[in-house]
Amino acid sequence: MARMQETIQFARQRGVITLRSLLLLFTAGLLLLVLIAAVSVSFDRFRDYMTDQLRGHSQDGATAIGLSLSNAIDGRDPVAAASLIDAVFDSGRYLSVVYIDNQGEEIAGRETSLRELKVPGWFVSLADLPLPAGEAEVVRGWSRLGKVRVVSHPGRAYEDLWKVTSRTVAGSVLVAGVGLIGLFWTMTRILRPLRAVEIQAQALGRRDFRRRVDITSTRELNQVTRAMNQMADDLGQLFEGQAKLIQHLRKVNNEDSVTGLASRRAFEQRLKVEVESEERAAPGVLFLIQLADFARYNQTYGREEADRLLVSIGDAIGGFSRGHSDSFAGRLTGAGFAVFLPGVSRADGVIWCRQLLDQLDGIYSDFSAPMDVSVHAGIAQAAENRNVRDLMAAADEALRQAQADEASACHAADADRLEHYNSETWRAIIKQAIRDGWLSLWLQPMVRKGDGDVLFHQVFSRMKTPDGWVKANIFVPMAERFGMTPDIDRWVLTRSLELLREQPDAQLAMTLGVVSVASDGFRTDLLEQLAMAGPERQRLQVGVSEQAIHHHRVQVGLLVRALNRLQVPVIVDRFGVGGVPFSYLRNLRFQALRIDSSFIHDIDSHEDNRFYLESVATIAHSRGVRVYVTGVETESEYSVLGDIGVDGAMGYHLGRPFEAEQ
Template identity: 35%
Template sequence: MNKKEPRNITLKQVLLWFTGLLMASLLVVNFFLNVSSAKSYMQQQLGSHAQDAATSLGLLLSTVIEASDLVSAELMIDAMFDHGYYRHIIYYDVNGQAKVLRHAPMKIEGVPSWFVEQIALEAPEGKAEIMNGWAQLGSVSVMSHPGYAYIKLWESLKVELVWFALIAAVAFLVMQLVITTILLPLTRIENQAKAVRNRDFSYRAPMPKTRELKRVAVAMNSMSDRLGKMFSEQLSLIEHLRAQSFHDPITGLGNRAEFDGRLKAELESQQSAAVGSLCLIQLGDFGNYNQQHGRRSGDDLLVAMAEEIKASVAPIAGAFVARRSGSDFSVFLPGVVDDQADKFASELLHKLSGLHLVKQMCRNDVLHIGVASTLTNMPLPVFLSEADMALRSAQAAGPNGWQRYVTDSSFATPGEAVRQANEWQQILLDTLAEKNITFHYQPVYSGDRSTILHHQVLSRIEVNGELVVAGAFIPMAERFSMLADFDRLVVEKIIGLAESRGDERRYCVNLSVHSLADERFVEWFLIKMQQHPEAARSLIFEVSEYSLQLASEALERVVAASSTLGYEVSIDKFGVAAVPFAYLQHLSIHYIKVDHSFIRDIQHSRDNQFFLRSVLQIAHGQDIQVIAVGVEFEDEWDSIEPLGIDGAMGYYLGRPQEHTD
């Protein structure tokens, strides 16, 4: 599970703390200087007050002391003591003996004792001699009471603290505003760096007003432009070289080599049983058409036929088309058999016959289609031969038409005969009602085979006591619009499995294109992931590259939600959907699984080796892991391992098992 990263302090926080502490220090120092200054002033005032009082009292007492009137002297001293604010007033005779003493306790109302202890005002003593002419009659000592000074200082302190708090708050807000404004360009540059990390090179940082940050923004924008250009050029180069190797230059379809390689991988794969139909399409007398109408018109005819064929197969996920040679085309329809294949051939023949350029030939015996179907693996030459025999039968019949190759064993699977469509429908309904689906798990190993990255989840259903692989029942589920229901069942069961185990195992589950195209399924899926966050973090959801053509908006939504909900996303059948690889820039996917047609016999194909090496280079630059699918022989593994593959799966590395232990 992912560990929570420690939170680092930001530059804004550092600047705010530094400037805040600096401002606070200045205010505190200023505060203490003000208190010290006020204390010194108060002490001077106390001393001056005491000395003035002593001098004045000495003059007043001189007449009564001369007359030895001690009572009048006491009355004068009492009058001054009662109407002033003194700590003590003392009259000494000429011998230094205290004759009159008035003393007030050190009691201060409204001032905390700790404040009095900390400030500790020292009230100076004022002294004056009592004279009669040149004769000394005695002396007086006066000390002002510091209580009033303490009260004034305490009130001043409270006012200072209020102003200190207000100034500090205003200063902090101003500093925050100023620092935020100054650092805003840095935030935008940071966002640009994050966008580059996420393969988005379109973000541009605005130009700051400060010279230094402006230079950084210019450098970042320039770097982003260069990276985006390099990435686009890299993608264009790979697609161009791939097109040169595997595509027909006139129609843009795959060529014969690419088609046969992919079909061979489908038919001979040990991963699953091949189910589907092969159509061979031939326009007769094409050489004569070129002579009569010119080569350019002939090319236009081929392009028109190619566009019509592509449009016809577009709704069928995983279908692929090629121009074999001249006016010959081939189509493989995965999961399409029986009456569905018949319907496809009939409709395609009707559409091609209606093309304006075909009608120019003024013949109704030039367009023919041969169809062969299979429910199990078979050698490529045998499958092509069956479709070719069906094509020859259609041509022998004369007019534009199609024929299907049929034998008693054409639709036999090991141990059972083909079931009729209504039987399959009931089987699938019962399976959904009883939730009777089981899993096998195939390990996906790391590039050095030291660890298992995750387990590929392979669905099985039980029919008459036998387990039927997904390749056999999924086409029927698609036919009866049950794929979303089966995907719901699989997701629910794998969530339960992940939660019950509670360990570090990770599981990869395939979601069909039809489910992604169902808005209700996508809503349900995202809610389910939100409800089970722990399970979501152990799951990888795999979607076919064809999803980018048939359900691109839903796929983008699922990928975007993965960062917050915790699951990861993998693109399956990478490289065969004729989709520009530019989507790797803006989709934050985690894995791409290279289609097994590129892995089959890769030791003999320099083109496929170059393709895989280029994909690795691009993917690693986007922080995407590349996994090779269908590694079934040692020679294939020996060829891909040195390329730096991130992971691989196939019968050579590990067969599907009932348990992950």
């Protein structure tokens, strides 16, 4: 509701007249008043002048006719008088000429009406020139015979008044038009910085602090633009400072200071979510890795060299983890490391563990020569009936068995456990499911914190296997390894758009795989399909994982900007586990963050994660970015989120996934 009110308020503000238009209207109104005043004054003056001319002309005509009737012609002769009046009247300069006797009786006369004037009738009504009459006495000797009354014809006066008035108006309008055009051009140039400042202010409203105003104008406007640029710089530095602080706190609480891998506490927290969480629990394997004789190496070469070795080992393990989708690694003890690979069978885990051990053994040997060193690893498989403590104990037991060998070796626990699908079996199952359409669309609600309303539904896919339908977090990591997620994401996108067309009020969100984001062909197909989708694409939020942002920064940037142009909302998914600096929030326009479930699990008893999420929510909201969380499985976890200030939450406690067809 608040956001809707803000939108309405913004729309009203956009309807307010601009400063340039206001100045132009004020100037035009002022010029119009001046024009009306000038024309009115000129009109009245010339009208009075023409009235005086008519009065003088009438009096002169009357005097001339009176003298003629008194001296040249016998005014007592009606015929002679009529002939004289006809001759004078036929000149066309008089409206009426009348000769009357002493009793007021007309002796002779002529008159006409105001017809066929060469001016508009409305102007005649407006001008309404008075018609003064001129009079002169007609005498014979000492006898008064009568008098002559003459009224001049005002046609010529109306025509002259019309010409003068129309030319005055036309000239004034021309001058005013030229003046307004000049004022418009001047105001446009002078007020250009204000338009740039408006765009900059809108960018600041979107928390984009990069825009600057470089246009110069008057001294006052230049001061405004400098102040705006300074404010943008200050806000940008403030955001950068906040982001660096939060990033530093995250590193301190969740990363090993030497290797950059996850700390023991952070690794175990995420492992607990992957193994014990009802929502995410899936098969996988755990590696426990130990550098043999590291204490002796440390004493021999010193702490600085030991740290260099640990950094190299951490880089190798981190590279291995990045090569396996959704896997993560951490440093548990001084020379002890751990790696968890979700969705991996024990057989494949043994193969990959041996490959990793060969790499680590080579690094350790190069650093420690001529010392004879080795690396050992223990492997245990996650299962539904095994918690984190049991899993760690099984892997630790396998590690001790591997350490019985002097040479580098890895040992797998649980040889008698039921084996999960190996990689080749997974490849065949996923390929067949894509080919035969053995996929199903599932939805899970994202609930608004506070009123419990559903904001949107997160879209998941489930796949049919010989053992039945399996969740996405089981088969997607394998699909990522085989590069098959683009085909799965295409199916999910097509089905989601169909669902949006079928349900006009639905709001959906889907998350793209890392391989899909990196694929030029998939991004092209995605954008083309969304462009053809129509308005329903604005009801589909597209998620990009933070790991994808970290490893494919250029491709993510191209995709996010293209989705912004299509007005498709973009979400950062699995926020917090990618170890990416917050700078991408400043360079790319994301509409929301979805916090990874590893930060939510047991958050009611995890003060560090709570403080981290509060800080993330604050900085995200300061940039207009919404904050969602996933993996809420208990009431105690959900109650804590209210104090953190998240916008929405999702998890089995709030709503379980259901099939879209239902």
